[in-house]
Amino acid sequence: MPNRKNTRRTPLTSRWMWLTLVPLYLFTLVLVLGPLVYMLVLSFETRADMWGVIPQFTLANYQNIFQPVYLNTFVQSLKLALLCTGLILLIGYPFGYFMARLSPRGKKFMTAALMIPFWTNSLIRLYGWIIVLRSGGTLDKVLMALHLTQRPLKLLYTYPAVVVGMVYALLQFMILAVYSSAEKMDWSLVEAARDLGASPAQAFFTVTLKLTMPGLLSGVILTFIPSMGLFFIADILGGNKVVLVGSLIQDQLLQAHNWPFAAALSVVLMLLTSLMIGLYKRVTHTTRLEGLL
Amino acid sequence: MKKKRRISFSTVYLALGLVIIYLPIALVILYSFNESKLSSVWGGFSLKWYRTLFADKAMFQALGNSLILGLSASFAAGVVGTLGAVGFDRVRPRSRRVIEYLTSMPLMTPEIILGMVFMAFFGMLGIPFGMGTLILSHTTFCIPYVFMLVQARLVGMDRSLAEAARDLGAGERQVFFTITLPLLLPAIVSGMLLSFAMSLDDVIISLFVTGVNVNTLPIKVYTALKTGVTPEINALCTLLLAATLLLVGLSMLWGKISRLTGSGR
Numbered sequence: 001m002p003n004r005k006n007t008r009r010t011p012l013t014s015r016w017m018w019l020t021l022v023p024l025y026l027f028t029l030v031l032v033l034g035p036l037v038y039m040l041v042l043s044f045e046t047r048a049d050m051w052g053v054i055p056q057f058t059l060a061n062y063q064n065i066f067q068p069v070y071l072n073t074f075v076q077s078l079k080l081a082l083l084c085t086g087l088i089l090l091i092g093y094p095f096g097y098f099m100a101r102l103s104p105r106g107k108k109f110m111t112a113a114l115m116i117p118f119w120t121n122s123l124i125r126l127y128g129w130i131i132v133l134r135s136g137g138t139l140d141k142v143l144m145a146l147h148l149t150q151r152p153l154k155l156l157y158t159y160p161a162v163v164v165g166m167v168y169a170l171l172q173f174m175i176l177a178v179y180s181s182a183e184k185m186d187w188s189l190v191e192a193a194r195d196l197g198a199s200p201a202q203a204f205f206t207v208t209l210k211l212t213m214p215g216l217l218s219g220v221i222l223t224f225i226p227s228m229g230l231f232f233i234a235d236i237l238g239g240n241k242v243v244l245v246g247s248l249i250q251d252q253l254l255q256a257h258n259w260p261f262a263a264a265l266s267v268v269l270m271l272l273t274s275l276m277i278g279l280y281k282r283v284t285h286t287t288r289l290e291g292l293l
Numbered sequence: 294m295k296k297k298r299r300i301s302f303s304t305v306y307l308a309l310g311l312v313i314i315y316l317p318i319a320l321v322i323l324y325s326f327n328e329s330k331l332s333s334v335w336g337g338f339s340l341k342w343y344r345t346l347f348a349d350k351a352m353f354q355a356l357g358n359s360l361i362l363g364l365s366a367s368f369a370a371g372v373v374g375t376l377g378a379v380g381f382d383r384v385r386p387r388s389r390r391v392i393e394y395l396t397s398m399p400l401m402t403p404e405i406i407l408g409m410v411f412m413a414f415f416g417m418l419g420i421p422f423g424m425g426t427l428i429l430s431h432t433t434f435c436i437p438y439v440f441m442l443v444q445a446r447l448v449g450m451d452r453s454l455a456e457a458a459r460d461l462g463a464g465e466r467q468v469f470f471t472i473t474l475p476l477l478l479p480a481i482v483s484g485m486l487l488s489f490a491m492s493l494d495d496v497i498i499s500l501f502v503t504g505v506n507v508n509t510l511p512i513k514v515y516t517a518l519k520t521g522v523t524p525e526i527n528a529l530c531t532l533l534l535a536a537t538l539l540l541v542g543l544s545m546l547w548g549k550i551s552r553l554t555g556s557g558r
Contacts, residue, residue, distance in 0.1 A: 023373040024392075116538065123514045270406055
């Protein structure tokens with residue numbers, strides 16, 4: 001036990017405090033950095049004939065991506081991700097923006113109301129959409145009762161069903177990111193712009209949109225990246241018709257047992273992610289994604 | 294006049310949004326009480342699917358696995374994340390950015406990639422897949438939640454309390470356990486509850502690192518949704534939902550943090 005008097009000002013902290021970082025370092029190095037580095041190594045290795053990997057350098061896995069089948073998956077997945085992100089932006093931005101304009105009580109209520117689905121198992125929420133979209137399901141019943149359609153639409157296991165599922169699953173990320181940005185905004189700037197003769201639209205595009213840009217961009221990243229990976233949504237709502245980059249990785253890993261190729265696909269997806277986050281940091285001059293936590 | 298109309302439009306928009314967000318969840322709950330096996334027909338109120346669920350041994354095993362997994366992962370993440378955040382507080386600014394970047398990496402990495410790298414990595418090391426690998430990987434992706442919440446709390450903490458205690462002769466350890474830790478507790482608890490919820494929610498990573506005989510609830514639900522659902526799954530979902538509500542309620546009461554996902558401050 002060190003002498004307490006001596007250690008009061010220059011605390012014994014510095015002597016043992018670093019120890020508290022050890023578990024964090026261990027987990028980060030061994031279970032985050034280690035696997036990611038291994039993924040990179042794996043992506044340059046050769047697949048064994050039967051099972052496993054041969055440590056032999058090759059670029060074949062990356063060349064593989066350019067095969068028409070796989071390249072097409074990448075393009076389709078990117079298109080779907082763009083479509084979903086666009087829709088989420090259109091729906092989520094006003095939502096987050098309106099939320100930020102509520103009274104403190106209203107804000108509290110809305111954040112709580114959004115938190116519950118956020119914490120709810122995503123499969124439960126997907127299942128709800130199955131009930132809504134399936135042939136003869138809730139949507140069909142409502143539409144037929146209103147005499148808008150004559151027979152069931154067969155919406156489940158189609159492309160639009162996947163889009164609905166994706167938008168629904170990721171919407172809250174956009175809402176919370178935009179909200180978090182809009183809430184910190186200095187609204188007097190908008191008023192100033194209006195006083196100086198700007199129309200509401202002008203004030204919005206020159207002031208509000210610019211100030212909420214970090215939230216908007218963060219929301220785009222937080223929705224775009226997962227919408228290429230969430231294969232179970234495509235699986236469950238799209239049947240086998242919609243294939244994402246994530247589905248491809250899962251397939252290569254669990255069915256084809258082609259680990260090096262799955263690793264190469266993951267590296268590309270990871271690069272895309274890092275690129276987007278890097279750009280975000282450059283543009284917004286921040287280190288953290290707005291509204292992430 | 295003009296202002297009033299704008300407010301009402303935004304209220305309608307928000308309300309409509311909430312209705313659509315909650316509709317699928319409400320339907321799952323509603324049909325768990327449905328007498329009929331078909332989710333398109335309402336056959337009257339019944340608890341029979343709950344009885345089926347409670348008689349299902351495999352389901353209970355999955356529930357047990359999920360609970361063990363969630364509790365272990367959130368506890369481990371709570372310890373590692375909190376200790377890390379406390380230590381991080383004294384780290385030199387230059388190293389801070391690197392540490393922060395590396396620890397938050399699991400949050401920024403798509404789940405599919407985390408799942409893939411964990412699987413490949415554990416496979417390479419020859420660690421048998423099962424509960425052990427599940428706990429390790431869940432702990433890893435839960436740590437950032439605790440770390441970031443506790444760290445945000447530390448930054449916003451009133452340092453004068455700790456200084457006062459030290460001036461009054463308390464040792465470093467005493468200060469930590471009587472002042473710092475109690476002040477951090479809400480953030481720690483919130484982080485652990487969030488971790489628990491994240492662990493209960495995870496399908497993708499679990500699917501990759503689980504063993505042949507270890508099923509978690511989300512994996513069970515996923516398989517059921519792919520192969521064919523019975524209202525038993527509705528009943529299960531409803532129970533999970535109730536558990537979630539309890540967790541959110543607890544964390545809000547305890548942490549007095551109304552936002553775990555907002556800007557954080």
